[in-house]
Amino acid sequence: MLVVVRCAAALLLVAACGFGNDPPDYPPPPLANLGIHQAPTYVARTLMTAGSTLLAHPRLGQPAIAIAGEPLDVGWIAPGAGPAADVLVDQAVVDTVTGDCDGDGICHATIAAPALSLGLHELCIDVSGVRDCSPHALAIVDHRNDPATVIQLSDAHIGDGNASLTFKKVLAAIAAAPPDFIVFTGDGANDGLIAEREEFVIDLAELPVPVFVVTGNHDYDNKGIDGHLMRVGPELDVTWSYGALRFIGLSSGQDLDDGGHAGTISESSGPDPSQLTWLAQTLDAPSQPTVFFLHHPIYNGLFATVGPDSRDQLKALVTRDDALAVLAGHTHITAVFDADGNSRDLSLDAQNVDPHRLPLHYTAARSTNGTGGYAVFHLSAHHVDYRWIALP
Numbered sequence: 001m002l003v004v005v006r007c008a009a010a011l012l013l014v015a016a017c018g019f020g021n022d023p024p025d026y027p028p029p030p031l032a033n034l035g036i037h038q039a040p041t042y043v044a045r046t047l048m049t050a051g052s053t054l055l056a057h058p059r060l061g062q063p064a065i066a067i068a069g070e071p072l073d074v075g076w077i078a079p080g081a082g083p084a085a086d087v088l089v090d091q092a093v094v095d096t097v098t099g100d101c102d103g104d105g106i107c108h109a110t111i112a113a114p115a116l117s118l119g120l121h122e123l124c125i126d127v128s129g130v131r132d133c134s135p136h137a138l139a140i141v142d143h144r145n146d147p148a149t150v151i152q153l154s155d156a157h158i159g160d161g162n163a164s165l166t167f168k169k170v171l172a173a174i175a176a177a178p179p180d181f182i183v184f185t186g187d188g189a190n191d192g193l194i195a196e197r198e199e200f201v202i203d204l205a206e207l208p209v210p211v212f213v214v215t216g217n218h219d220y221d222n223k224g225i226d227g228h229l230m231r232v233g234p235e236l237d238v239t240w241s242y243g244a245l246r247f248i249g250l251s252s253g254q255d256l257d258d259g260g261h262a263g264t265i266s267e268s269s270g271p272d273p274s275q276l277t278w279l280a281q282t283l284d285a286p287s288q289p290t291v292f293f294l295h296h297p298i299y300n301g302l303f304a305t306v307g308p309d310s311r312d313q314l315k316a317l318v319t320r321d322d323a324l325a326v327l328a329g330h331t332h333i334t335a336v337f338d339a340d341g342n343s344r345d346l347s348l349d350a351q352n353v354d355p356h357r358l359p360l361h362y363t364a365a366r367s368t369n370g371t372g373g374y375a376v377f378h379l380s381a382h383h384v385d386y387r388w389i390a391l392p
Contacts, residue, residue, distance in 0.1 A: 026220035035274025044104035050080035059134030061233035063210035066113035079105040088124040144243035147380035149179040154329025155366035159190035163368040170372040185329040186216025186295030192224020216295040246288035252295040267307035268296035293327040299341040323359040332366040
């Protein structure tokens with residue numbers, strides 16, 4: 001009887017998080033051929049026209065956290081345009097730059113973070129009189145907290161039942177006691193529809209702190225990834241530093257919901273080779289204590305996980321000596337695994353976990369389950385603590 005109950009529960013969870021993606025032929029072939037990490041090139045070649053401009057970085061989804069005077073990378077995509085651009089913050093020009101541009105019009109330049117009031121600011125790029133802006137793209141701070149308070153949100157599934165209302169309540173609770181920043185681990189939209197994505201973007205823009213976003217499998221439905229790239233940001237993978245810590249986000253690729261997997265119900269195909277190559281190169285830079293976040297969990301189990309094509313490679317990369325934690329979502333339940341994939345007899349207080357069992361891998365429940373909830377982490381170079389907050 002116990003087995004029957006567990007299977008019934010499993011079927012309910014799969015209905016919520018795995019099967020039913022429509023259509024299942026994602027990512028779009030041009031992006032699949034390039035590789036998920038090359039999404040800006042896909043945007044430049046497929047989604048943009050000559051004479052258009054898109055702010056690539058920083059923007060909502062990949063914001064920048066900076067102290068005044070620090071170097072700040074500004075990226076934009078302007079096919080067929082020259083490398084000259086004006087950078088504006090809160091609609092005022094703060095610098096005129098000449099970007100380093102590739103053949104697709106993907107450009108980067110470095111400016112000094114302007115001396116502004118503490119908090120979030122809009123950033124714009126203007127190329128030949130064509131302007132694109134992103135709200136809350138730049139967060140000016142006077143110092144970086146140690147430990148950092150980081151909230152993980154996952155699986156909003158805007159468009160599914162009462163998810164929208166619940167998500168707003170969750171965000172209001174977070175805004176009342178804001179963290180240093182938030183990471184969102186995929187599935188903002190339920191069906192990849194324009195209205196779902198737009199509501200997700202508007203909701204995030206109401207938060208008083210930066211939010212870093214990676215995609216989940218549902219974000220690809222109905223060509224939703226195209227809209228995500230243009231509104232949330234064209235960089236599907238992201239890395240940044242916060243004090244001594246490094247954060248690396250990997251977006252989801254295709255979800256292999258055919259049910260024919262050994263030991264699990266559903267698996268993701270990603271990260272793809274372009275992402276694994278970038279991740280290895282990023283980790284080969286000077287070592288920093290690192291927190292990873294992605295949509296699909298790494299460890300195999302009953303519910304959907306990173307698939308076998310890349311699981312072992314990814315696990316080897318994220319369990320290196322400088323790894324602190326790996327944050328995932330997708331399963332709609334909370335769980336904690338150690339570096340060997342063992343979830344039994346594991347204290348959630350990192351001070352009480354044997355060092356050989358680190359880093360810990362956390363999966364967050366769906367943020368819009370029931371009354372809603374989110375995960376809170378306090379992170380320093382040598383410590384991780386975690387708790388799940390369920391709204392009353």
